[in-house]
Amino acid sequence: MYPLPDGLFAARNQWYIAAWSEEVTREPMERWILDEPVALYRTENGKPVALEGRCPHRSFPLGRSRIVGDDIQCGYHGITFRPDGSCAAIPSQSAVPAACRVRSYPIVEQWRWLWIWMGDPALADESLIxxxxxxxxxxxxxxxxxxxxxxxxxxxxxxxxxxxxxxxxxxxxxxxxxxxxxxxxxxxxxxxxxxxxxxxxxxxxxxxxxxxxxxxxxxxxxxxxxxxxxxxxxxxxxxxxxxxxxxxxxxxxxxxxxxxxxxxxxxxxxxxxxxxxxxxxxxxxxxxxxxxxxxxxxxxxxxxxxxxxxxxxxxxxxxxxxxxxxxxxxxxxxxxxxxxxxxxxxxxxxxxxxxxxxxxx
Amino acid sequence: MYPLPDGLFAARNQWYIAAWSEEVTREPMERWILDEPVALYRTENGKPVALEGRCPHRSFPLGRSRIVGDDIQCGYHGITFRPDGSCAAIPSQSAVPAACRVRSYPIVEQWRWLWIWMGDPALADESLIxxxxxxxxxxxxxxxxxxxxxxxxxxxxxxxxxxxxxxxxxxxxxxxxxxxxxxxxxxxxxxxxxxxxxxxxxxxxxxxxxxxxxxxxxxxxxxxxxxxxxxxxxxxxxxxxxxxxxxxxxxxxxxxxxxxxxxxxxxxxxxxxxxxxxxxxxxxxxxxxxxxxxxxxxxxxxxxxxxxxxxxxxxxxxxxxxxxxxxxxxxxxxxxxxxxxxxxxxxxxxxxxxxxxxxxx
Amino acid sequence: MYPLPDGLFAARNQWYIAAWSEEVTREPMERWILDEPVALYRTENGKPVALEGRCPHRSFPLGRSRIVGDDIQCGYHGITFRPDGSCAAIPSQSAVPAACRVRSYPIVEQWRWLWIWMGDPALADESLIxxxxxxxxxxxxxxxxxxxxxxxxxxxxxxxxxxxxxxxxxxxxxxxxxxxxxxxxxxxxxxxxxxxxxxxxxxxxxxxxxxxxxxxxxxxxxxxxxxxxxxxxxxxxxxxxxxxxxxxxxxxxxxxxxxxxxxxxxxxxxxxxxxxxxxxxxxxxxxxxxxxxxxxxxxxxxxxxxxxxxxxxxxxxxxxxxxxxxxxxxxxxxxxxxxxxxxxxxxxxxxxxxxxxxxxx
The missing domain is CATH 3.90.380.10 (Naphthalene 1,2-dioxygenase Alpha Subunit; Chain A, domain 1)
Incomplete structure (x- = not known):
């Protein structure tokens, strides 16, 4: 895509600035990064969390949902995800299938910036920041x-x-x-x-x-x-x-x-x-x-x-x-x-x- | 189309609620139903009428036109259609070609609802409501x-x-x-x-x-x-x-x-x-x-x-x-x-x- | 394109009214004509100018730029074009490549109208107005x-x-x-x-x-x-x-x-x-x-x-x-x-x- 050659958009295995520290709070927020929705919030002890921002159940935006403890609870049907993206609870059932999860993006707070890694988490080397x-x-x-x-x-x-x-x-x-x-x-x-x-x-x-x-x-x-x-x-x-x-x-x-x-x-x-x-x-x-x-x-x-x-x-x-x-x-x-x-x-x-x-x- | 399989939109040979009774008056209104424009109004004696909402002459919206007696007169060049969709008058000519007509949709008033049938009128069985x-x-x-x-x-x-x-x-x-x-x-x-x-x-x-x-x-x-x-x-x-x-x-x-x-x-x-x-x-x-x-x-x-x-x-x-x-x-x-x-x-x-x-x- | 047959948009080798005389001043303006951006302005002695409205450097709109003398200077990086579309100056270099130019459209002021010719300038016969x-x-x-x-x-x-x-x-x-x-x-x-x-x-x-x-x-x-x-x-x-x-x-x-x-x-x-x-x-x-x-x-x-x-x-x-x-x-x-x-x-x-x-x- 201009001014890059056709078919090229953006590198994914890189650290990007996702937000200012003060933007990310105990109220979740939605931010689109690399054409993906990301839900950003902080755990009770202040650790920043970046999750895939679309609930895998019905596509409701998690960034417009609510925080329960350290988890994010989908604002539509209450399916709840942990900071690592795994599912903590599905209201209508006790079993939680493995497929019910969202991506959790590596996120690093340094100075007043939150850096996010949208690519392969295995490659997320903080020393590259x-x-x-x-x-x-x-x-x-x-x-x-x-x-x-x-x-x-x-x-x-x-x-x-x-x-x-x-x-x-x-x-x-x-x-x-x-x-x-x-x-x-x-x-x-x-x-x-x-x-x-x-x-x-x-x-x-x-x-x-x-x-x-x-x-x-x-x-x-x-x-x-x-x-x-x-x-x-x-x-x-x-x-x-x-x-x-x-x-x-x-x-x-x-x-x-x-x-x-x-x-x-x-x-x-x-x-x-x-x-x-x-x-x-x-x-x-x-x-x-x-x-x-x-x-x-x-x-x-x-x-x-x-x-x-x-x-x-x-x-x-x-x-x-x-x-x-x-x-x-x-x-x-x-x-x-x-x-x-x-x-x-x-x-x-x-x-x-x-x-x-x-x-x- | 999600959440239905690709290519499926909506059934046509069915009764749908088109409007509340009180919405449809002697002022015509436009409502899109099943991806089609519909012009809704009432005749002088209060009977509801549902016509294809696009004038076949120049595509002007009939739902934004005016009522003359029991008919609807296109707000652009005055071509006039009867409740059954046939053409009552073309200002510049006395002959009215058969092609100059709009669809008339079966419409039934029951309780405070107006039910419309967008599909084949021959199949519009009121007892299905x-x-x-x-x-x-x-x-x-x-x-x-x-x-x-x-x-x-x-x-x-x-x-x-x-x-x-x-x-x-x-x-x-x-x-x-x-x-x-x-x-x-x-x-x-x-x-x-x-x-x-x-x-x-x-x-x-x-x-x-x-x-x-x-x-x-x-x-x-x-x-x-x-x-x-x-x-x-x-x-x-x-x-x-x-x-x-x-x-x-x-x-x-x-x-x-x-x-x-x-x-x-x-x-x-x-x-x-x-x-x-x-x-x-x-x-x-x-x-x-x-x-x-x-x-x-x-x-x-x-x-x-x-x-x-x-x-x-x-x-x-x-x-x-x-x-x-x-x-x-x-x-x-x-x-x-x-x-x-x-x-x-x-x-x-x-x-x-x-x-x-x-x-x- | 309706109401013309598919594939037909508009004739280019024709005179079109581009603006009222008083619209075109020493402040440049942008007007789209025949699906192209045109920058319109007047020289110091009042002659109207119509240039291709997109800077060939970085696509900034020339119609939202500024006039310097008789020329238009791109509001982004200062590349300057003469009324004939040739480039008068590139801030970072003395040589001006021939490719760095914009189209200049024939424009004629008659009564209170400015007539523009968007097609082949060689065919722009004023007597056709x-x-x-x-x-x-x-x-x-x-x-x-x-x-x-x-x-x-x-x-x-x-x-x-x-x-x-x-x-x-x-x-x-x-x-x-x-x-x-x-x-x-x-x-x-x-x-x-x-x-x-x-x-x-x-x-x-x-x-x-x-x-x-x-x-x-x-x-x-x-x-x-x-x-x-x-x-x-x-x-x-x-x-x-x-x-x-x-x-x-x-x-x-x-x-x-x-x-x-x-x-x-x-x-x-x-x-x-x-x-x-x-x-x-x-x-x-x-x-x-x-x-x-x-x-x-x-x-x-x-x-x-x-x-x-x-x-x-x-x-x-x-x-x-x-x-x-x-x-x-x-x-x-x-x-x-x-x-x-x-x-x-x-x-x-x-x-x-x-x-x-x-x-x-």
């Missing part, structure tokens, strides 16, 4: 404000495309970021690792963008280094450093401020996406400044990204065209898409069942 | 309050499934019926006749459910007998008897109160259903008590059934899965579905045209 | 008030069908036009030319319709001559003349008033239509009278036509039936549809690419 340190989420770093969530009406790769190409900042975000963002005519430096791809956009001696000028209370020329690193398959960690221009001898100028953002992109259905967002900053020890920054992104910036993704999804579907012209700024995009493609192909090669499922499309 | 006595609608019995109607966004068999398995009362209706409903862990006694299937759930010496406790102003143990009888293809007649527990010698306890309900389920389109509802009671000669009961069901109970049906329809369509696990409480459901299946198959065998139409799906 | 004189739009004639626009949720041929058969005036427009409209039981006189079809409905010595009675402040018998002329593929010019009845010797009676209307019907998508409307009158030199007339049509009459088209579209799709009975009043309709059919076939014969595109449907 990027560590808190790797993500720059050490104690108090950047005073990150989290909790941004949107269900976006577009396929998940459009959100990745969006983040792969930051030249959009100067155009799509002109209304929110104002002038100065427009100077993003820079081809990024791209690096890749086994499960990541990063891009860095360096602009030297440019006018400080309006947005940062307001926040840092500074006018004049700066060096602006902007970058994003995607930990496949879903988490982009990014930031912008604003410094005084580097000196003639090449020594870097003083750092005026550093902005940090986290964007997580988890496929919901084939044409919709769970989109998570967090942001923080380095220049003030006042958490309220991070909150202000988060709110600005949430209310002004992210809606522009969502608009672009939804307009694009609509245009693709309505015009039935997906041809495209690639430009230099698409270097990251092309690299990133290839990594997704390879990731999906690899698991199809190794797992014929998943291969069949994925190809169903 | 369950009689008022058979339905317990004799004079003043239970002071029935009628008129409940909802267009439900789910296939009609999901509504039958709902009514086939009353163990849902303790779970789906927990919010409305409260505790006590939860004790429905009883396998029903199932009986069948040529065109009906019934189920009775007997619970002895249980706490009176909250709902009845409030209405009957009684606390303590009771015998609760709950049952439904479906007159195929559409009308469920049900009730609950609350009595003092039966005595040691087996003689029944005093009847505290009897609740009566009528649920009619008529396919609208393939994925929507006309759902009619009425209710009454035996313990008070005050019609206001029946009204209160009806209102409670209408505002609190029925919305839960509709929610379950619509959630299930959505889940089936979105997850593209219809597999299911059967439990003991599904005895009625399995029996009932088989009767629907047989009913559809039988008419396909005898009527190749209907067979082709039904298989169109 | 009906002239202002031909359309009766000479200086001050009928004091036409223009600017009516609706996006209708029905296929464009349903709007033509509507206009081809004015017998609908007496029925569909009974609520707005009132009694007297009902006397339209007259078969029209049909004439055709190479690119037009006209119909005239003459009624002699009939009661003046309520609508005209109010406007002309006259009661009694009149001659009413009503007609429409369609300049294929999109513009209907119509009018009604109300005169005193013709005399016994055949000399026409005094003209009491003449009403003029313009209806333009441009396919948006396969199931939606751009519908433009204007109206004026001859009996008062007060432009306010034309405005009143326009407002009445806009608020009362046109909504009835739209309702009929949308109801019909819905009925066709929902009932999956398109069979029809033809009546005498359909003479214009049958003639007009054949002309559309021939027009589409002709260009398919001459242009195999367009043929393939049109047949895609």
């Amino acid at each position: 990027p560590s808190v340190d790797e993500l720059g989420l050490g104690d108090g770093d950047h005073l990150i404000v989290s909790g941004g969530y949107n269900l976006v009406g577009g396929r998940y790769m459009l959100l990745h495309d969006n983040l792969f190409d930051l030249t959009h900042v100067g155009y799509l975000h002109m209304p929110s970021f104002g002038s100065g963002g427009g100077a993003q005519d820079t081809v990024p430096e791209v690096k890749t690792g086994p499960n990541w791809v990063s891009s860095v956009y360096t602009q030297r001696n440019v006018d400080i963008p309006d947005f940062f000028s307001r926040f840092l209370n500074f006018s004049g020329k700066v060096d602006r280094v902007q970058g994003l690193k995607l930990f496949l398959p879903c988490l982009h960690v990014g930031g912008t450093q604003i410094s005084l221009p580097q000196k003639a001898d090449g020594t870097p100028g003083e750092l005026l401020g550093s902005l940090r953002v986290y964007h997580a992109v988890t496929p919901a259905t084939r044409h919709s996406t769970n989109y998570f967002f967090a942001a923080g900053q380095s220049w003030s020890s006042d958490r309220g400044v991070s909150q202000q920054l988060f709110d600005y992104q949430k209310n002004r910036v992210i809606p522009e990204d969502i608009m672009a993704s939804e307009y694009t999804e609509e245009m693709i579907q309505k015009s039935r065209l997906t041809s495209e012209v690639l430009v230099r700024a698409d270097a990251v995009c092309v690299t990133g898409r290839r990594m997704f493609e390879k990731m999906i192909h690899d698991e199809m090669t190794f797992d014929p069942v998943e291969r069949a499922l994925t190809a169903l499309g | 369950p009689s008022v006595d058979e339905l317990g609608l004799g004079d003043g019995d239970h002071l029935i309050v009628s008129g409940g109607y909802n267009l439900v966004g789910g296939r009609y068999m999901l509504l039958h499934d709902n009514l086939f398995d009353l163990t849902h009362v303790g779970y789906l209706h927990m919010p409305s019926f409260g505790s006590g409903g939860g004790a429905q862990d009883t396998v029903p006694e199932v009986k069948t006749g040529p065109n009906w299937v019934s189920s009775v759930y007997t619970q002895r010496n249980v706490d009176i459910p909250d709902f009845f406790s409030r209405f009957l102003n009684f606390s303590g143990k009771v015998d609760r007998v709950q049952g439904l009888k479906l007159f195929l293809p559409c009308l469920h007649v049900g009730g609950t008897q609350i009595s003092l527990p039966q005595k040691a010698d087996g003689t029944p306890g005093e009847l505290l109160g009897s609740l009566r309900v009528y649920h009619a389920v008529t396919p609208a389109t393939r994925h929507s259903t006309n759902y009619f509802f009425a209710a009454g009671q035996s313990w008070s000669s005050d019609r206001g008590v029946s009204q209160q009961l009806f209102d409670y069901q209408k505002n609190r109970v029925i919305p839960e059934d509709i929610m379950a049906s619509e959630y299930t329809e959505e889940m089936i369509q979105k997850s593209r899965l219809t597999s299911e696990v059967l439990v003991r409480a599904d005895a009625v459901c399995v029996t009932g579905r088989r009767m629907f299946e047989k009913m559809i198959h039988d008419e396909m065998t005898f009527d190749p045209v209907e067979r082709a139409l039904t298989a169109l799906g | 009906p002239s202002v004189d031909e359309l009766g739009l000479g200086d001050g004639d009928h004091l036409i008030v223009s600017g009516g626009y609706n996006l209708v949720g029905g296929r464009y041929m349903l709007l033509h069908d509507n206009l081809f058969d004015l017998t609908h005036v007496g029925y569909l427009h009974m609520p707005s036009f009132g009694s007297g409209g009902g006397a339209q039981d007259t078969v029209p006189e049909v004439k055709t030319g190479p690119n037009w079809v006209s119909s005239v409905y003459t009624q002699r010595n009939v009661d003046i319709p309520d609508f005209f009675s109010r406007f002309l402040n006259f009661s009694g018998k009149v001659d009413r001559v009503q007609g429409l002329k369609l300049f294929l593929p999109c513009l209907h010019v119509g009018g009604t003349q109300i005169s005193l009845p013709q005399k016994a010797d055949g000399t026409p009676g005094e003209l009491l008033g003449s009403l003029r209307v313009y209806h333009a019907v441009t396919p948006a998508t396969r199931h939606s239509t751009n519908y433009f409307f204007a109206a004026g009158q001859s009996w008062s030199s007060d432009r306010g009278v034309s405005q009143q007339l326009f407002d009445y049509q806009k608020n009362r009459v046109i909504p009835e036509d739209i309702m009929a088209s949308e109801y019909t579209e819905e009925m066709i799709q929902k009932s999956r039936l398109t069979s029809e009975v033809l009546v005498r009043a359909d003479a214009v309709c049958v003639t007009g549809r054949r002309m559309f059919e021939k027009m589409i076939h002709d260009e398919m014969t001459f242009d195999p690419v367009e043929r393939a595109l049109t047949a895609l449907g």
